[in-house]
Amino acid sequence: MAVFTWLKRRLVVIAGLLTLAYLLLPNIVVTVFSFNKPKGRFNYEWQHFSTDAWQDPCGVADMCGSLGLSLQIALWATIGATALGTMIAFALVRYRFRARGAVNSLIFLPMAMPEVVMAASLLTLFLNMGAQLGFWTILIAHIMFCLSFVVTAVKARVMSMDPRLEEAARDLYAGPVQTFWRVTLPIAAPGIAAGALLSFALSFDDFIITNFNAGSTVTFPMFVWGSAQRGTPVQINVIGTAMFLVAVLFVLVSMLVTRRRGHQKA
């Protein structure tokens, strides 16, 4: 009976911890195996501890090149999709124009459509246009599918924003430019940041659409996929772990910043 009460009191905590474990277990395995020294070409069985891969992360041919390319594409796709998507979101919320409803649902389509279909039709389009497959076709494709996510994230934010705030700013001597920088943008910023983060993550690990439209260019996910056929170098785990740590670091820093700001104000 005592055990039962004890469980009941901590049910939320226990459920939370279990969920966290479920989410983090794969990451832990990836991290642990980045310190492995496998026998043969596959890194699937624990042999013994080694930091070889960490000391030489670019030791596998072409891997760091593809990683650099992926980061580059993700960065540009994020910038492009965030800028375009933010403008589209503002237009859709703030203005009434012909075909607004149609645009609204068309923007949503890439999220709902199976990626394979989108990838294949994009390839058809590029081939018919006679475009050379590579960096630019990948970038265009990434911006396209990231756009929907940015629009959705920013739209939600702009919709909940009181239009009187901008009127108040104009009433208080802020011109159009100042109103945008001092009021509109800071208030929409969380939505824009969320859209940008999503874009970066989606673009960085996209495989299907990229694979169709890359030609002979190889991005990091394509490299991982390709090498998995022939053997998995430990360096892949090293990169994965590093990415994970960078992300965690980001979260921690932003949490610290908000907390400090909160303390100052209080």
Added chain:
Amino acid sequence: MKTTTDGSGDVRLSGIGKTYGSFTAVHPLDLTVPQGSFFALLGASGCGKTTTLRMIAGLEEPTSGTVHLGDLDVTGLPPYKRPVNTVFQSYALFPHLDIFENVAFGLRRRGIKSVKKQVEEMLELVQLGEQARKKPHQLSGGQQQRVAVARALINHPKVLLLDEPLGALDLKLRRQMQLELKRIQTEVGITFVHVTHDQEEAMTMADTVAVMNAGRVEQLGSPTELYENPRTTFVANFLGTSNLIEAEVDSRSGGDIVLRAGDGKLLLPEARCSAPAPAGGKLLVGIRPEKIALTHADDAGSVPEGRNRLTGTVADAGFIGVSTQYVIDSPVAGALAVYAQNVERDTRLVPGAEVVLHWNPAHTFALDAAQDIDAGTEEEAAV
């Protein structure tokens, strides 16, 4: 912050109007708000009062006419170039800035560097000195309202515009803020233009009230003048309650018009008749409920001569403490409202009792009978 009388703070609207497609929100109107006054635009929702206010602020572009502040024509100026500030109905405080920065916003936009002293003084004026570093959502509704006032006032505008600023507050707080706003206005001497649908609010706060209806100003004047001498049925019914009785002009005697309502005779001072009154013409005779005295039919003889009198039956009596509100059924005029102070109350005045209604003819007013007799009543507003 001193009150000047050079007229540089007058707001002059000339022929200003606004249409949206085929809908006319505001019919071209002329209005002058004198420097330093507390001016109220009163009307039901959708009457064009907020649109008028927004045209003064520059947030709405007028379809016709001009807006002058003193001698300055501001019609073509964007809101950020007008020496006018607004307190919005939703307050529109910037959620990402703290109270201090909200109040400092206007000063900073005009490139003023040392804002600390001014902001602190302004926060003191609205009694929010302690809250400077809080975010707007951490304050109560009344406090947010005061921040909105402070944020506007710190810029020493020529005119402060208030768009239903007390609409979101509960009744008690609203009464308190009415006095507070009035105090601030007297203290800073800035012209206030206040938009409201609450007639009591307009009457307690404003020096001058403009009653608006369907995009037009129905009547403009001091609260007393509007109440005692309404010129349209809308004003008569919207401000308080009026008994309106259809009557026919019979003759004239001295400075009075003699009217015939059913078989009764009513006197009306000529000066209090706002419509042409040819013999045989129709008028709506108005009398406020608190001006009427009731006497039981048994004592009809004690009613002094020279008073307007009607007869009727008590249909309903509602006791509300300071007064009793009667509804009297009169064969001539239908249902009439009478408010009697509860002093030396006649206990015979219960439903069913025969009574004589009488009042001093000087309190009678008359309106053009060609109007809707129910304009501005609550029944009409509910439709």
